[in-house]
Amino acid sequence: MSAPVLLDVRNLSVKFPMARSRMGLGPRRSLNAVSDVSMRVAAGETVGLVGESGSGKSTFGRAILRLGELTRGEVLLDGQDMARARGEDLARLRRETAMIFQDPYGSLNPRLTVRQAIGEVLHVHGKKGAAGRDARIVELLELVGLDATLMDRRPGDLSGGQCQRIGIARALAIEPRLIVADECVAALDVSIQGQIINLLMELGQRMHLGMIFIAHDLAMVRRLCDRIAVMYLGRIVEEGPTEQVFKAPRHPYTRSLIEAIPEIDPARMLPSAPLPGEPPSPVNLPEGCAFHPRCPLARSECRTAVPPFVGGAHRAACILAPGGRLNEVGENLPETTPATPTERIETC
Numbered sequence: 001m002s003a004p005v006l007l008d009v010r011n012l013s014v015k016f017p018m019a020r021s022r023m024g025l026g027p028r029r030s031l032n033a034v035s036d037v038s039m040r041v042a043a044g045e046t047v048g049l050v051g052e053s054g055s056g057k058s059t060f061g062r063a064i065l066r067l068g069e070l071t072r073g074e075v076l077l078d079g080q081d082m083a084r085a086r087g088e089d090l091a092r093l094r095r096e097t098a099m100i101f102q103d104p105y106g107s108l109n110p111r112l113t114v115r116q117a118i119g120e121v122l123h124v125h126g127k128k129g130a131a132g133r134d135a136r137i138v139e140l141l142e143l144v145g146l147d148a149t150l151m152d153r154r155p156g157d158l159s160g161g162q163c164q165r166i167g168i169a170r171a172l173a174i175e176p177r178l179i180v181a182d183e184c185v186a187a188l189d190v191s192i193q194g195q196i197i198n199l200l201m202e203l204g205q206r207m208h209l210g211m212i213f214i215a216h217d218l219a220m221v222r223r224l225c226d227r228i229a230v231m232y233l234g235r236i237v238e239e240g241p242t243e244q245v246f247k248a249p250r251h252p253y254t255r256s257l258i259e260a261i262p263e264i265d266p267a268r269m270l271p272s273a274p275l276p277g278e279p280p281s282p283v284n285l286p287e288g289c290a291f292h293p294r295c296p297l298a299r300s301e302c303r304t305a306v307p308p309f310v311g312g313a314h315r316a317a318c319i320l321a322p323g324g325r326l327n328e329v330g331e332n333l334p335e336t337t338p339a340t341p342t343e344r345i346e347t348c
């Protein structure tokens with residue numbers, strides 16, 4: 001990452017307290033939705049955040065924008081800690097960030113026209129006086145590939161793709177520097193998904209936005225994102241430049257996610273068998289590596305020690321990954337870059 005760091009998240013954890021049992025006995029437990037996650041995003045960079053449902057992606061995205069609580073950690077936006085900001089400082093930092101949501105209809109108020117929906121964001125953030133507001137709304141509509149004829153329409157009169165473009169226009173209205181897009185195309189038709197992804201790629205580059213793109217669709221992440229972070233049970237287990245991670249995944253969990261993508265190649269039209277079993281409960285995290293109960297390569301060490309997150313720009317939290325490797329007598333091997341995932345897995 002050569003561009004300056006825009007977002008620097010350090011050791012972020014989010015725990016949700018659980019209700020006590022009826023008897024009120026025993027210690028109060030909590031659900032570990034996000035555990036000790038660090039992530040950097042540069043201006044103009046798009047980072048894909050992937051993982052199974054419930055792995056903590058949305059909780060992470062909401063916490064860094066202060067749309068949800070966080071338990072511990074720092075969220076530095078241009079060096080200023082959003083996690084601890086209050087009052088006017090927090091309001092100012094919030095104006096630098098925006099979220100694009102999954103449900104294009106649900107994220108818009110059905111009673112408001114397009115003019116009102118975008119105008120209210122401009123008003124709340126003091127971006128334009130009433131006089132210049134309409135002109136700015138038209139500019140924003142054009143930016144997202146729509147035109148002024150939609151100004152007085154309501155969400156019910158628009159297609160899903162148009163609503164999502166309005167959602168993006170609302171996000172851009174505050175001129176943010178960082179956007180978190182949470183499954184923002186998942187509810188759209190496949191043909192429209194591509195258009196919205198192209199739009200995000202173009203806007204990200206043109207406006208030099210930092211972007212975290214939360215998604216289940218790895219093929220889409222591969223197309224859009226410069227880097228990818230893979231989350232499992234609240235932790236990042238692998239992170240690196242997108243092509244490196246796709247071509248040579250270092251964590252068995254990432255490998256299973258990649259192998260589950262259907263290929264265009266007719267011989268591989270069907271994805272390989274999905275990962276067996278369910279993730280363990282985030283209330284009772286397993287000892288050692290949280291992935292070990294499902295990992296085909298797990299060894300006895302994996303049941304006891306949390307693997308270090310190692311490997312430089314492409315890193316993974318697995319004792320079998322480069323830098324975290326163990327040889328037969330349990331000693332760490334020097335870091336090497338495997339040629340292919342198959343070679344790596346087989347030699348581990």
Ligand SMILES: Nc1ncnc2c1ncn2[C@@H]1O[C@H](COP(=O)(O)OP(=O)(O)OP(=O)(O)O)[C@@H](O)[C@H]1O
Binds near residue numbers: 016032058059060282
């Ligand atoms: N407000 C809350 N209170 C209690 N638990 C919560 C709350 N929000 C999320 N969780 C739990 O936190 C964990 C992480 O959820 P989260 O929605 O962040 O995962 P996700 O990876 O975004 O999933 P998905 O891809 O399905 O959106 C889950 O176990 C979820 O049930």
